[in-house]
Amino acid sequence: MANVTVFNMAGQEVGTMALSDAIFGAEINGAVLHAAVRAYLLNQRQGTQSTLTRTEVSGGGKKPWRQKGTGRARQGSTRSPQWTHGGVALGPKPRSWRTGMNKKTKRIALFSALSAKVAEGKLIVVDDITCESYKTKVMANMLAALKVDTRALIVLPEVNPFTVKSCANLARVETTLVGTLNVYEIMKADKMVITAAAVKKLEEVYA
16 A cells, blocks of 8 residues: 655644555556547537528529520539528537446546646645635645645535635636546646545545
């Protein structure tokens, strides 16, 4: 088992914690990580883009000129795709971009993402993260004490409105719950700040 240092909100070392090798020391599977991130981004797409075909554009009921004898190409409607204000040929229509992954693959991707953060030294464990009021300065001071000055993901064991709201005004800082943790959020963050309680929850669920 890998041991990591546990800090408090003041950035002081308060102990160590053993991490499960099954979750935080797994083999990093790049292909599965790519598939998980791609699936997440595809599932965020609304798929509501739509263009009008020639049958949906208003007008164009009258034949613009007679079929023969004008010297021009034959035309049946002014709403054909080659006309200005005409319909769009083969344009996008509403569709679902949704794609899925099976449970086993999702689990491998999550373990790979967490293991990558540990291997790169970008996982910071804090004994507890709490705010007793809406104070952005408290969270800013914590991140400064932990030397986190890049894009950060703060993982909490349960909902704490004060903590979440206190982080809302911090640039490049996102908060999430351990139960809704996903691969895209982990890979997007440069550093991951997680509470000791959240680590234990992860190990209880997956280990």
